[in-house]
Amino acid sequence: MSTAWTSRYAQRTKNIKSSAIRELLRITQNPEIISFAGGLPAPEVFPTERFREACIKVLENQARLALQYGATEGYEPLREMIARHTARYGVKAKPENVLITSGSQQALDLIGKLLINSGDRVLVEAPTYLGALQAFNVYGAEYVCVPSDNDGLRTNQLEASLRLGPKFMYVLPNFQNPGGTTLAEGRRHELVLLAERYGIPIIEDDPYGQLRYEGEHLTPLIVLDRQNLRSDDGYSKGNVIYLSTFSKTLAPGLRLGWMVGPPDVITKLVQLKQGADLHTSTFVQMVAYEVARDNFLDEHIKLIRRVYGERRDVMLKALEENFPPEVTWTRPQGGLFLWVTLPEGMDCHRLFEAALKENVAFVVGDSFYAGNGYAEEGRRHFRLNFSNAQPEQIREGIRRLSVAIKSQLAGWQPEPVVR
Amino acid sequence: MSTAWTSRYAQRTKNIKSSAIRELLRITQNPEIISFAGGLPAPEVFPTERFREACIKVLENQARLALQYGATEGYEPLREMIARHTARYGVKAKPENVLITSGSQQALDLIGKLLINSGDRVLVEAPTYLGALQAFNVYGAEYVCVPSDNDGLRTNQLEASLRLGPKFMYVLPNFQNPGGTTLAEGRRHELVLLAERYGIPIIEDDPYGQLRYEGEHLTPLIVLDRQNLRSDDGYSKGNVIYLSTFSKTLAPGLRLGWMVGPPDVITKLVQLKQGADLHTSTFVQMVAYEVARDNFLDEHIKLIRRVYGERRDVMLKALEENFPPEVTWTRPQGGLFLWVTLPEGMDCHRLFEAALKENVAFVVGDSFYAGNGYAEEGRRHFRLNFSNAQPEQIREGIRRLSVAIKSQLAGWQPEPVVR
Numbered sequence: 040m041s042t043a044w045t046s047r048y049a050q051r052t053k054n055i056k057s058s059a060i061r062e063l064l065r066i067t068q069n070p071e072i073i074s075f076a077g078g079l080p081a082p083e084v085f086p087t088e089r090f091r092e093a094c095i096k097v098l099e100n101q102a103r104l105a106l107q108y109g110a111t112e113g114y115e116p117l118r119e120m121i122a123r124h125t126a127r128y129g130v131k132a133k134p135e136n137v138l139i140t141s142g143s144q145q146a147l148d149l150i151g152k153l154l155i156n157s158g159d160r161v162l163v164e165a166p167t168y169l170g171a172l173q174a175f176n177v178y179g180a181e182y183v184c185v186p187s188d189n190d191g192l193r194t195n196q197l198e199a200s201l202r203l204g205p206k207f208m209y210v211l212p213n214f215q216n217p218g219g220t221t222l223a224e225g226r227r228h229e230l231v232l233l234a235e236r237y238g239i240p241i242i243e244d245d246p247y248g249q250l251r252y253e254g255e256h257l258t259p260l261i262v263l264d265r266q267n268l269r270s271d272d273g274y275s276k277g278n279v280i281y282l283s284t285f286s287k288t289l290a291p292g293l294r295l296g297w298m299v300g301p302p303d304v305i306t307k308l309v310q311l312k313q314g315a316d317l318h319t320s321t322f323v324q325m326v327a328y329e330v331a332r333d334n335f336l337d338e339h340i341k342l343i344r345r346v347y348g349e350r351r352d353v354m355l356k357a358l359e360e361n362f363p364p365e366v367t368w369t370r371p372q373g374g375l376f377l378w379v380t381l382p383e384g385m386d387c388h389r390l391f392e393a394a395l396k397e398n399v400a401f402v403v404g405d406s407f408y409a410g411n412g413y414a415e416e417g418r419r420h421f422r423l424n425f426s427n428a429q430p431e432q433i434r435e436g437i438r439r440l441s442v443a444i445k446s447q448l449a450g451w452q453p454e455p456v457v458r
Numbered sequence: 459m460s461t462a463w464t465s466r467y468a469q470r471t472k473n474i475k476s477s478a479i480r481e482l483l484r485i486t487q488n489p490e491i492i493s494f495a496g497g498l499p500a501p502e503v504f505p506t507e508r509f510r511e512a513c514i515k516v517l518e519n520q521a522r523l524a525l526q527y528g529a530t531e532g533y534e535p536l537r538e539m540i541a542r543h544t545a546r547y548g549v550k551a552k553p554e555n556v557l558i559t560s561g562s563q564q565a566l567d568l569i570g571k572l573l574i575n576s577g578d579r580v581l582v583e584a585p586t587y588l589g590a591l592q593a594f595n596v597y598g599a600e601y602v603c604v605p606s607d608n609d610g611l612r613t614n615q616l617e618a619s620l621r622l623g624p625k626f627m628y629v630l631p632n633f634q635n636p637g638g639t640t641l642a643e644g645r646r647h648e649l650v651l652l653a654e655r656y657g658i659p660i661i662e663d664d665p666y667g668q669l670r671y672e673g674e675h676l677t678p679l680i681v682l683d684r685q686n687l688r689s690d691d692g693y694s695k696g697n698v699i700y701l702s703t704f705s706k707t708l709a710p711g712l713r714l715g716w717m718v719g720p721p722d723v724i725t726k727l728v729q730l731k732q733g734a735d736l737h738t739s740t741f742v743q744m745v746a747y748e749v750a751r752d753n754f755l756d757e758h759i760k761l762i763r764r765v766y767g768e769r770r771d772v773m774l775k776a777l778e779e780n781f782p783p784e785v786t787w788t789r790p791q792g793g794l795f796l797w798v799t800l801p802e803g804m805d806c807h808r809l810f811e812a813a814l815k816e817n818v819a820f821v822v823g824d825s826f827y828a829g830n831g832y833a834e835e836g837r838r839h840f841r842l843n844f845s846n847a848q849p850e851q852i853r854e855g856i857r858r859l860s861v862a863i864k865s866q867l868a869g870w871q872p873e874p875v876v877r
Contacts, residue, residue, distance in 0.1 A: 044659060044723045047625060049575045049597070057729050082522035090525070094513035103501035106509070106709035141560055141713075145735045152596065156468045173733040177571065178468070206466060240463060290525035292740035294560075304463045310476050314592040315734070316564045320742055321711035 054176040073436035074400045078375055079427040084346055085290050086339055093329035109321035111313045113139025117328045121297050129262040131274050135302045141319045143284040143296035147174035150242055152311050154206050155180050162200055162208035164192050166407035168216045171209055182409035191222030194229040201237040208241055213248040214374025217407045217422035224257055231263040241279045246287055249340050251373035252348030276301045288340055293323050347426050353433045354425040361441035375426040387421045393443040399436045473595040492855035495819045497794055498846040503765055504709050505758055512748035528740035530732045532558025536747045540716050548681040550693055554721045560738045562665055562703040562715035566593035569661055571730050573625050574599050581619055581627035583611050585826035587635045590628055601828035610641030613648040620656040627660050632667040633793025636826045636841035643676055650682040660698045665706055668759050670792035671767030695720045707759055712742050766845050772852045773844040780860035794845040806840045812862040818855045
């Protein structure tokens with residue numbers, strides 16, 4: 040008798056499939072294609088020389104520590120640095136509030152492991168980050184979706200969803216992936232208060248928060264939550280776990296993220312991380328610490344804002360000049376993405392095929408919706424990334440894309456209006 | 459209403475606790491203590507200069523690739539290198555048979571995710587690697603334990619356990635953790651044939667295989683399995699997934715391991731890894747590739763064998779000179795550990811307390827047994843690591859430990875023999 044592995048796969052594997060984006064990366068490796076598909080930073084801004092210096096310093100002075108096993112919680116000076124940065128925007132975090140993760144994606148996986156029993160509901164925005172859906176799906180999550188508009192999650196529709204008793208809610212308040220939208224100040228207060236009233240924890244995912252190109256920084260949910268608690272206990276409890284990452288500010292190739300939360304939750308997450316990968320690379324943590332320290336990170340982020348801000352402007356201008364009036368898009372104040380809406384009846388999958396013929400790519404909209412109720416809505420959208428391609432490529436790519444759109448529009452007839 | 463996180467934890471978290479070893483690392487950070495507890499490589503043999511050169515080379519020539527997002531499967535030249543190394547011992551692996559993981563621990567977590575439904579049985583050795591139990595516990599594994607002796611898992615007791623229908627079996631054939639024992643050649647054949655007959659997949663964990671200090675290299679289970687298949691299909695199927703790591707040969711601080719298996723299983727594991735951490739650090743993979751290439755790794759392993767072989771000899775000699783005759787231990791041909799057996803009635807936990815007073819530490823035996831049937835057996839053993847401490851520390855540590863043992867022996871009376 041020979042073994043068929045597939046017959047032995049666990050139930051949970053039925054919920055998983057390869058992410059649309061990861062698969063797309065293969066297609067878009069063709070150098071002829073201008074890709075707006077990935078969420079890739081601009082490689083031109085990687086601080087390569089600073090990395091070189093940091094590697095040499097770590098290996099000359101602390102190699103035995105850097106190459107050895109380390110603590111699951113993370114490299115202590117890095118935890119302290121993150122706690123200090125967190126304190127800057129109003130959360131008095133200490134190192135014991137911080138867990139270093141192997142990218143934000145691992146934080147999402149650990150959240151799923153910690154909180155989701157098969158069949159549990161998770162409240163998400165519609166649309167939302169597909170990597171989070173991928174992480175939660177494997178634990179058997181079901182979803183409650185709350186729609187968004189240009190001011191982010193529509194909090195006036197939140198209460199009905201909270202009454203359905205989700206295990207937690209997952210939100211991206213700043214320059215949302217894929218929408219590019221930002222949760223408005225008033226809605227932040229409303230969301231935190233409603234979450235507290237219904238006893239629903241919040242996972243606040245903030246990979247792009249520091250990449251703001253205009254307007255004022257808005258208060259994170261974790262800060263509003265702690266203000267509500269009026270707690271002077273040095274951060275022992277709270278209703279929010281906050282996630283962020285070095286992927287968009289230093290380099291995604293490090294796979295380095297972090298979680299901030301109450302110490303008892305962090306302790307439980309540490310136990311889960313032990314079983315998952317023992318700890319995140321000591322060497323990478325120490326190199327990132329050396330790169331970021333002495334205000335280098337803050338200075339470097341200013342450069343990124345300048346470069347990405349320009350690319351956003353170039354893309355917005357190219358869209359205005361090239362796209363037909365039936366098509367609309369969001370105008371993000373930061374981050375990496377904007378979100379395009381096609382006229383009713385037009386299909387982003389057919390457009391994708393047409394775009395590939397023009398050597399330009401994006402991510403189809405339906406990848407970003409949880410559950411089945413959004414198939415039609417999803418097919419009317421797609422996501423564009425503006426951080427990775429250079430300005431001249433952005434202009435040319437949007438021109439190509441507009442050719443593809445117009446070819447689709449030519450064949451497209453608006454539904455006859457019944458008068 | 460305020461949220462208590464603990465009330466929201468998923469069922470599976472009830473099965474997890476912090477590993478005894480990770481907790482121990484705290485205690486043993488006291489520099490006065492000589493620790494034989496961890497499984498730490500000797501930091502003196504880390505190839506620091508080679509790492510420095512590799513970092514500089516990668517950052518000078520390929521920084522944009524190294525710091526960017528990468529493929530979930532792993533860095534292609536590294537997969538190719540691992541496939542070539544695997545081919546050396548008789549498995550014609552191709553890159554598509556290889557998945558790079560964030561340390562071997564992640565491989566164990568992905569195996570658990572892929573195969574274990576809550577309540578499924580997993581066949582393990584008694585004792586076995588506690589990190590594997592930690593990884594599998596979170597998916598609700600139950601265990602079928604097969605005892606070991608000096609020749610490894612007792613295959614004459616295997617068939618009864620296979621009849622219980624375990625989902626898979628997990629074995630460490632070389633210099634087992636914690637036993638230090640090696641699965642004998644004849645037993646390897648028997649194990650592979652029985653697994654095939656009962657249709658039970660094998661997870662072969664081989665972190666130490668290259669660290670052999672005497673005797674001949676024995677054929678891996680994955681090779682025997684492929685010989686049985688008599689398959690000339692270029693490796694499209696098989697009953698074994700093989701795990702290994704750079705943690706014991708280059709540096710554990712990298713968190714870099716790999717899995718070798720049939721491509722369809724690797725593809726499914728890639729999907730699971732996408733959700734778990736997107737991919738392992740591109741930078742770390744490229745640095746490890748540059749360090750290992752041009753036969754450096756093979757040469758470096760010769761150095762490790764010499765250093766660790768000497769330390770093993772020093773520890774064995776010190777045990778013979780210092781330990782009372784009631785205490786016995788294994789004589790490993792390689793790896794990092796040996797396994798001590800105390801006389802019946804003596805308790806490794808009480809001994810641990812006495813040892814700490816003498817400023818020496820080890821890992822208590824019962825951490826390494828799955829299930830509840832081995833509590834008494836577990837308390838008669840402990841694990842000693844001989845790779846991390848230097849020879850003079852090993853001699854002093856074993857002397858201290860013998861003082862602790864004799865203090866326990868003094869109070870210990872053998873059970874009266876009924877004639």
